[in-house]
Amino acid sequence: SQTIHQWPATLVQPVGSPLSLECTVEGTSNPNLYWYRQAAGRGLQLLFYSVGIGQISSEVPQNLSASRPQDRQFILSSKKLLLSDSGFYLCAWSGTVSDGYTFGSGTRLTVV
């Protein structure tokens, strides 16, 4: 069966520090991968999605970037965090178009 792993679960980082959040999927190949952010009162915001290795689409211009170095690995990064980067970050994957997304357990990021 397919599983999705996301870590760390919580993270407290100072303003200006770098960020790296990792997501991996097991039990499937060539998944579509997504990064979402959930900020208080702002719902689910799609940040990046990827349909293949090295293929990244950005939905929102911001302080973050994403990479997909391997088929089932998706990384969210920042060189310098801002206070506004705080939020709950969710990774997800999907297969066929009729599939829903399967979400990871999320990372709570607090920038102080």
Place this chain on the structure above:
Amino acid sequence: AQSVTQLGSHVSVSEGALVLLRCNYSSSVPPYLFWYVQYPNQGLQLLLKYTTGATLVKGINGFEAEFKKSETSFHLTKPSAHMSDAAEYFCAVRPSNDYKLSFGAGTTVTVRA
């Protein structure tokens, strides 16, 4: 483009009462529709989905939803609320020709004893 509107950001129900969460969508092509549940500090979990076929779909935890094309709606119901149903619920739409899922703003459900 597609969009989702969830009517009511907060719903409060008594334990044992009907849960009704409203969702309306817009899509230029036939949509796939989903409901997700999120418990505090957890990821989203798929409750149910509509792709094709029967318009009344049953999901986990006793929830069901009915796709009404004429009303562009996909309302979620549960006949009898349980304390464990307290969570946030998201309706989502995915056009049949696109991989991206669009979410509604979410509805927080509280269950009163």
